[in-house]
Amino acid sequence: MVPPQAQISQKMRFTVPVSLFFVGGFWAIVLLSCAAGLTSGTRFFYTPLAFVVGVVLFVRFPAAYLVHLWWLWFLTPFVRRVVDFKSGWTEFSPIMLAPYVVSLLMIVTVIRFLPRLSQRDMFPFVPIIVALAMAYPVGMMNAGFSPATFDALNWFLPVIMGIHIAFSWRSYDKLKIATERTFLMGAAVLGIYGIHQFFFLAPWDAFWMQVVQMDSIGRPAPMEVRIFGTLNSPGPYANMLAVALLIVLGAKGRLPFLAGMPAVVALLLSLVRAAWVGFAAGLLIMIAKMDMSKRAKLIAAVLLTLVTALPLLSVEAINKTVTTRIESMFGDEAKDDQSYKDRVHFFQTFIEDALSNPIGQGIGATGVATKISNNGKMGEHGVVDSGLLEVPFVLGWLGGILYLSGVAMLVRGTFKRRWSKGDGFVTVAESVALSILVQMIFTNMLTGFIGTMFWSFIGFSIAAERHWAAASRSQPEVQPR
Template identity: 30%
Template sequence: MSEAPFLAAPQPTRLPIRARARRRSRSRMSFLIGPLATPVSVFVVTLILIVAHQGKLLEVTFMPMAVAVSYWLYRRYPVHYVSMVCWLIFLTPEVRRFADFYNGVFNQTSIIMMTPFFAASLAGLSILNKYRYLGQRRALPLIMMLIAIVYGYVLGVAQFGIMAATYGLINWLQPIFIAWHLIVTWREYPTYRRVLTKTYVYGAIVMGAYGIYQYVAPPPWIAFWMAQSGMESSSGSAVPFGMRICSTMNSTGPFALTMMVALLMLVSAPGKAKFFAGIVGLPSLMFTLVRTSWGGLVIGLVYPLAMLDSKSRLRLIMVGVCVVGLCAPAVMIDQVAAPLLKRLQTIQDIQNDSSFQARSGFYTNFSEIASRSFAGHGIGSTGIGAKLAADPSQVLSVVDSGVVDVVWVLGWPGTLLYIGGVLMLLWRAFVASLLRSDDRFAVSGVGASIAILAIMVMVDTLQGSSGMLFMIGTVIPVIGLRYVRHMQRLNALSGAARAGRPS
């Protein structure tokens, strides 16, 4: 009996008309309700409300709409959920400014600002859904940090009340939630690399271009917000070339750090969009006049440059030179150059700089602070949560040092656990990127994390949005290595199965 009928490949059959119609209908629905179209619709609706000057309606609808879409993405598209959280961090403060401007009243406690807060907290469901991962060795750094945070929370509730401690707790937990979400969805690493790279590139373009516009011609809603919030004392006046820009974010510091990370992640970005991102991103970072982020950008570039091969390193240097060269004509304008040169001169005369003196005072008195904080004061004793404290006399609402902040809040027992977990995460990311030095996305993530940690001496960068960016940079190389090893094992098993199959 001939074997030809059994060996011949099956011939494709033409689908019936109704089946083809159903397939076209499903493809249209997947386009209309998909990981890209649905989040974009949130911002389209927001833009329509802004154009229609519906500030009150915008204030009421933005948070429920954005959080609902974030939850849907979390359940259906975990990678795009992380991207959505990033975009909410980038753009939510600007939405709040529009709402306040068209309402005609500055809202000190705008509910819009809670949107990234709630959207990022959804990642905490991953711990409940994947609690079995807690027993694995890869979860050890996060468990150490969690124990330290719970310790600080108990202290905070006892001393400052449940409101202040709980608000601060979520701010401390959000980076761990995002890190855990990345760990349990490690099989999506190729999609993470593609989607997050685009998020950083286009985020840098949007925030950078808007920041330059804000610097050259401050719009009226920025002037209204600066006057009503009291930001003029620290960010200058809302006149052309007269302010330290914050672009779409809430203040210059968070924007400068976010733009620093975005520029560092451009190292791994393919295509031509990264050039435009660099051209608008670098000047906007300079116009913030935040020296710590300037230094962080330089520190963060050292690691990718060291890891790249000679050809790629030369190409990166040439790209950097081209971007700087294209930005150079703007610096020749007197109104632009004057504040930049004045800020650069303070680096040379650092001893007479008031900001440096304020921060160095923390470290001069660090031994006294450390002795007063051996057991810790608890979460809710610093930051925004301190404003909700039952006993305001015991809080430090402003701490210009991330290291002092951690020691003050967690005490030495909690600090050793927390910093130990952070350093373990960074070490694992470093080792993973060394083993896969050809993965530029992973290498750039480690560089960005090193830069964020370096700024820790000036401000606490491990909480909130900056902490989430740190976790993305440290966890991505680890899950990338795990994904590659998993695929190598599958390929080896598949090759062995084909080799053992009878001909």
């Protein structure tokens, strides 16, 4: 027997007003201060205020805490760009620490339930944590304390978020609904901003492109930029939209389709082919895991979403930009594509470096962390075009085996769920996680913001199984919705 909708609404009766009051209030203060020209103050109060709000929500309102954290990941780079544009560029902005310090609160959950990591469904996290713990001191020796510590946040915190959600299974319904609504709203907000960015590049976005000199995302001019929305680069932006679209297709009601239209167009305008491949893989996984009636509804939802997006996709500037990028993925044009050539060259030259050091280079040897030890400029291994090679390069042979074996066990577990098979959100969550994982051949998808999405939806898969198993014991007639 399906629980009445009223019961679900009752579970959410506090979450929505609390989210509006605390999360909405936080963003109202931030945006109003920026609009009033008080950006110098915003630079210093943004992260402390985000942390204070996070503490209150973490202690009393777990679903609203998750809403707060997701929006910090979605919008913090945008706030940083506006502040830097109005108050002067800073290479290392304290604003960017906000989602990290708020995420640190979830360590409380790990400490609280540490002995329970030995449980069968949670044990795969153990070799992952061990691998990262081994790589951190190696990173401190090779890269230095500051780069290693900063990068440790990118590696550890997403994993901790997955553990936190898994152990929060008693609040599964509230966390699920809060996350679904946040990503639906995020798809609309970030999608619309990205389309606006393509046609009318904001001065703070153009300023940021000029300062960071990231030539791979085009020129700082309208219709000549690979859009990055409110994030710092097209990759994370495109993956957020891809995740949101999978959630859109698995959700019910009118809002998903309204959110899906700008998200589809913005995803295509990001020109991130890896995210396109990941979304397609996630969609196929969703279809494969559904029964015939749900498959028909999903296919209808896909077609309806595409139809609603057609008016925007038919705009000449959008159509030309997207078509050119799609053509570069096939035939001779794919082989002549400079990005393809650069990636092949990288594989040929980097594979020996990745596999030649048994203990690895340690955390802090790759990514943005290299800026800390290189006077604000990206280091030699700042960009690693393969997640599969970055893992052994950073973690070494033993660490890489432990880390990847833990990931493999978690993914394998998603195919062995018993109690939560009928829960549509679980199908979406597992499809999201696997759609991100297939992109590891292109770049490391398990760290930073993108990693947060992978590990959190793995956590949702575990939490759902525990939730429905407990429900079946207390009420045998209750089945997943």
